[in-house]
Amino acid sequence: MSAKSKPFVQTSGDIWLNGQFVEVEKTSIPILTHGLHYGSAVFEGERAYGGTIFKSAEHTRRLMNSCNLLGFDLPVNFETFEQAKRETLSRSGMQEAYVRAIVWKGSGGLGVGTGDNQVNAAIAMWQMDPYFKPTSGGLRLDISDWRRPPPDCAPVKAKAAGLYAICTMSKDKAAQRGFDDALMYDYEGRVAECTGAHIFFCRDGALFTPKADWMIDGITRASVLEIAAKRGISVTEKTIMPDEMSTYNECFIVGSAVEVVPVGEIKGQIFTPGKITQQIVGDYNKMKYGRPI
Template identity: 30%
Template sequence: MPVKSTNRPAARRTAGASKPAAKPASKASKPAAKNGASQPASRQPKSDAKKLPSLALRHVWQGENQIAANPLVWVNGQLLPKNEAKVSVYDHGLLYGDGVFEGIRVYQGKIFKCRSHMDRLYRCAAKLHLHIPVSPDDMVQIQRDCIAANGIKEGYIRLVITRGHGTLGLDPRKCPVPGVICIADQISLYPPEFYETGMRVIVAKRPKTPVACLDPRIKSLNYLNNILAKVEAIEAGCHEAIMLSQEGWVTECTGDNIFVIKDGKLFTPPPVSGENDRFAGGLLEGVTRRFVIDELAPMCDIQVEERMMKLDFLMSADEIFLTGTAAEIIAVPQVDETRISDGEGELTNKLRMKFREIVTSDAIPED
């Protein structure tokens, strides 16, 4: 059914670059209630969507983006103004962090590595036994509708799948209809200058949640472990923190993956380090991380090796950089009080420039 329109020592960063654009929205199908269950009363009544046509036309210009003055958000089958986009207080995504999400970039109006993000979203949901009531193809169309409705050429998409409206208590069976939300907006993690100078990070004192307790490859709505490490970074005057496993292995940062350059070769912790996936390496398998390993590094004639590493290996690096959907590629010239490089290193710059060349071209990879 169609959507109802209606450093070194000092911290330095860059907000990467803003992104994606949008083309006239096509209609996305409305999620069907699972097992014929009716939509919770807390969801927006259909009549609200009738107000949207006039609201969708109110835009302001910001750089190359035509930004909606009152952004529209896709919530359970309807595009609604931001201030009307609501979920039930009984939604288990809110009550218990029961759900999954994806952060996705839009460049030149195209969804970067869209299929890779969709694969991860549905894979993570399956690990939680969470049925997404929208097909992957329809989910892609929902995103396109959102970026078009909000006039976004360069930006960020946040997909959220919640367990849905239920009762008090953990039982997921009490949530018959999962919630589906799509936000298309802007994001800027770090000051723009950091992308040339790099930014200082710390090593968090708080270790990663043990893999035996929670698979870090699930991008769930519960980020408390990462948030507490982020608080450590903020209190230290930094934007990011490196997180170690309980055994002292380098895993990732609070929101980014980490790479080390030594003697012209690229190293990064593996997502899995054990037989039959029993022992995960303690990190989320980032889409940008995989793009660097499989595509960007080969383009730049740089060898890559996934390997377990302790802090001494990291601290003796020639260069360090982080990757992430929102962060893109950003250098780390200092960890705690140890200087790694004088600003952004040569190979980090080479990779970052190649990345920017790709995402500002007419051939944005959407696979």
């Protein structure tokens, strides 16, 4: 199993950039961009299904909150940004697309502080295969050597580019070791999340997932909680220690890019994709197209 075969890149079409549509081939970012050097950037990863961006408003609100946490504002208002996403999708001609919205501090000064550097915003879209290739056995997860930071050391509720450095290193190391992704613990050694997805476990027909107090609020995670409530499936949000993982028989990860994917192994600990996982996968595939569950 491996990540999708096509690269995550938009090779043609228009990008929305600071209020205007620009051909992707004509876009460029100055080398002395603050966000490139110091990580003053936030982003959202979204998906469009059937010509509609799934949970678009929730993503834009989270993007605005991430901006606020890093000390700057989205340079346009909520509805203007929502309309920009809709128009970018329409211009692309795609019904199914990956959506990347990003806001960053640009050039103008290159000290650690951002000063009066311009705040930029862009929206790009491209076709995307499944993040992971389907398999009946589920994903194989490594355990990351890196831990998620505590809330008093980083803006953990922001989807900030700089916070993804340890995710990138963890993902790359997992691939080098022959795994599909990596599970990360938090600063106290508790089960946290994968490099770009939240994690759920199942035992006796009930779901268990780590509390999101010190992690970004997952929009797909919230969708799974909604599905579980509609299906009458018990969900417990709790502290999960590594040695507890052996008490669960099913496991899956969720995220806007990965969607809902079964897990078959976490570094030697075996899980069997079962009835609950299959139910959540099926219901999510209905929900993302606006179909009733």
